[in-house]
Amino acid sequence: MSVQDPRVTASFLNELLFPMTEPTPEQIKAEQVYLKMGLTPAEYEDVVQRLGRLPNLTETGIFGVMWSEHCSYKNSRPLLGRFPTEGPHVLQGPGEGAGVVDIGDGWAVVFKVESHNHPSAVEPHQGAATGVGGILRDIFSMGARPVAILNSLRFGPLQGDPRSTRTRYLLNHVVGGIAGYGNCIGVPTVGGEVDFHPSYSGNPLVNAMGVGLVRHDRIQHGRASGVGNPVIYVGAATGRDGIHGATFASEELNDESESKRPSVQVGDPFMGKLLLEACLECYETGALLAVQDMGAAGLTCSSTEMGYKGQLGMELNLDDVPQRAENMSTYEIMLSESQERMLFVAHPGREPEVFAICEKWGVPAKTVGHVIADPVLRLRHHGEAVAEVPLEEVCGNTPLYRRDSRKPQAAEERQQEPAVQWDQPSELRMVFRSLLQRPELASKAWVYRQYDSMVRTCTEVGPGSDAAVIRVEGTNKALAMSIDGNSRYVFLDPLIGGRTAVAECARNVVCAGARPLALTNGLNFGSPEKPEIFWQLEQAVTGMSEACAALKLPVTGGNVSLYNETEGAPILPTPMIGVVGLVEDLSQVTSQFFQQAGDTLMLVGKTHEELGGSAYQELMLGRLTGKPPELDLDTERALQEGLLEAIQHGWLRSAHDLSHGGLGLALLTCSTESLGVNVSWQTALRPDLALFSETQSRLLLSLAPEHLHEVEAIFRKHGLFCEPIGTVAEASFRVEVRDQLVLDESLSDLRRLWQEALAEQLEA
Amino acid sequence: MMKGMVTVMLKQDVLDVQGQAIQHSLHALGFEQAQKVRIGKSIEVELEASTPEEAQAQLKAMCEKLLVNDVIEDYTLQVQEA
Amino acid sequence: MMKGMVTVMLKQDVLDVQGQAIQHSLHALGFEQAQKVRIGKSIEVELEASTPEEAQAQLKAMCEKLLVNDVIEDYTLQVQEA
């Protein structure tokens, strides 16, 4: 976890280049040092008002980081309030490390998405690795054992862009970093997505989602309690990670100062594993009252938030904080983003139990302070009182901005432009071949083969299908999970795009045989200070909220990453949605892959000419125009209910939702080494547009022919159109549309092209 | 023919997870006198170059382009005739 | 205080996968003059020892016990006062 807003971050305090001695409160004011800590002049004045005095350096730093978007959501909070957050199964909504949802049998699932975009752009391996480490700590800080990781990645084009060389480097190392951390700590990486668009060239997105399981009676909270109770630091020693050492001379960041760049946070998955096991063992003792991980803004964020949530305060003696580097200043200790650290509040007198467990696992642990009645964070260092801030001002009553929102003219014009501006190509097979080799549609096996997706031996469906499925040991249940978000639709119409992102991700989970339980999300957008970007954010959140309400999906957590821009050009607005669902009976686990030749292929949902934002459009036009596919929430809900019903009857052999690339691509991605398709589809649409339309709320199912009528009856009952379109066929890939043979290919050729495309473009 | 040796170490303030772990293991094996351990890479490159200066310059370019990740690493160079 | 530097390289006849890959990449970047690349480890150890000889002996023991796998690796030692 790290702060994302590149201008307002602890990491960016990297840029903070102090002279040898710390500036005085007066200098901070006069020289506007606070600017480098992310505070605006108005915010700084506000701090002075609230304190009734000038803050010193450490205090200014604490306000700077706690009032950042990442910690305070000062720009997005008004919007996030629109999300429905309650539901019968929700045990913990937004506000703690991660949301917690009941799954019965005394178990609960914990999950959350976190972004690590900026660190990954600077140092992709460590940035991605620490992103995974951070989200896993969020999960186990709630008491849960992490059982799965998912990841959602966005990059610029792999070829043909001035930054392509760098992009290939980034992708390689981001994937290596995720693999390096996840594989070592022993949590399977079971799913994700990778997408490409020029807008991400200078600003890649790296979001990770963690999922964990916890017994109800082991759920932990980050609320300090009990005046006088010990505060225990657990984990790796604190170094200058993520901070610019105060020993460096004042100087701007430029090429010559390369060697003086901030020390990048380095993840230690081995320590992460030890910390995980030590924490889980500590929870078993019942000796702990509160737990919080040290993520962004490290000790500052964890101590202030724990105190604030408990309506108490904390006093820390920094001399007791385990330190890796010499002569660390108060400021550095408080703002360090060293990884693999946690903060506990323990029952008085039970510290030795905690220390014994930590010692067994080789994890440093030390009492660094205690809970106090005054609602403040008080710091002592070198025997002196060095800082004191009121928690209400730091965490509670933080600034709030209501940004202007305006639909830009360009968006209006884009929507007016027709989506289809080309005739049917004479050779559809060549189009199909080009499409399936586009990196966004090509097989992602090159990526997920590098992830251990099987460790813990609970993975029933790993990467490659709509949703991954993880068994819940000791029960007859499983969790299905997916992370998804088509930013092209959001770009063309953020309201519809937001709705669709939620609907599609939930649909993925239903395809696996699960009932969606709840949702987490990562909102990756440009600068909220630009009205047109804020409009995107507002519209997308509105659309997401509508879909959540209609599909009865409470939002239990998420993350906001703003200011994702390169030289003023924003990324495509990218909400990433994570949904976890429950499979009630293991016999109902379903994947997207065909199982048996001769099975009937069924297409559920009507197909319309909806090509705005489609992969086909991007191939033909090289840009995105028109309206994205519509999404009717009643239809969507009916579709998901019908699908779950059919699966629960045991009538489906495979189920896949149609998404990017439409039916054409779905036919290929459901195929296996030996099983392809023989399709004959009657439609009123132009064959190419029919095949690659991205109309929402559609499914491709395979079923034994004897269940055809039963399955049709279910979908009709739910008011949905469905039609048999062919059969699963051995080794062939044959597609007729409107009696016109448009594809008649060797299955193995197509699969090879699809499977090798990504590696070819990466390794070229 | 010249032989270059590049020694790549993590920058001072960057956490050296391997070094830390190995220091621990050395202590466990009874080598208490090991105070600080840092682990880096040695890269030996045989080069066609006519002078040591030329080899040095080439190596430097290789370090900058590929061998060293200057966000987290520093390096030193040595060249000798092979 | 002494500072020891252990350089560990794969034995000549052991396949150096990393070295080969780096050589490949160097060629792809236009550094055709790189003839042979081998990748090893540099291990820097700060030691409490009163003489360089003592430090050398200690380091040697560490190499034999842990730092080096003599089935596949060779090593060289250097000691200097720190």
Next chain:
Amino acid sequence: MARTIRCAVLVFPGSNCDSDLFKAAAAFPEFAPEFVWHTTDSLDGFELVLVPGGFSYGDYLRVGAVAARSPVVRALQKVAAEGVRVLGICNGFQILTEAGLLPGTLLHNTSLKFVCETTPLEVGNAQTAFSSAYTAGQVVQVPVAHGEGNYFCDPQTLEQLEANGQVVFRYAAGRNPNGSLNRIAGICNEAGNVLGMMPHPERAMAPWMGSADGHALFASLRDALLAPA
């Protein structure tokens, strides 16, 4: 019921397939698995020792190197010499080679990338205590998941391994995931009581996992251990 077999599942800091291996053994009523912590200095009384996969001690310096010098591995060297059956999987295999219980070493995959996928293996020798429930030449599906599984040894050792039938598992032709010499996936020692393999039979115990072909390995061990001496 027949007597039970006491088996140790070693746990190092950083092991992460220990529970999986435990579950695989526990699937047989005849096995009584127990976790054994790395600081333990005796393995006396165990008839089978399972060395799990993972990243022992972070796999820093060299994979398996630090674990191979831990107290429990010293105890393992002792019982292995006495003929106790030892199975090392993935990181367990790497530890066994570092500890000198098996010849050769495991280098970086030639791709220099971690690889996780179900891989076809040929059974090279179906007459060992680890493979008697397979037939020679049988092709089985077992997942691999490693970054350093590229088996390497000197030519004489390789010759001996082949001549003695010590290559128990081999990757199927054309499906070598890591560049191993002679497509070696798993080898045993000369005495036949120690086996190391990169693929994970404990991840192939039931059809829902994608393959049940690992089951026979544990069944072989059970049969060997329960056979009248």
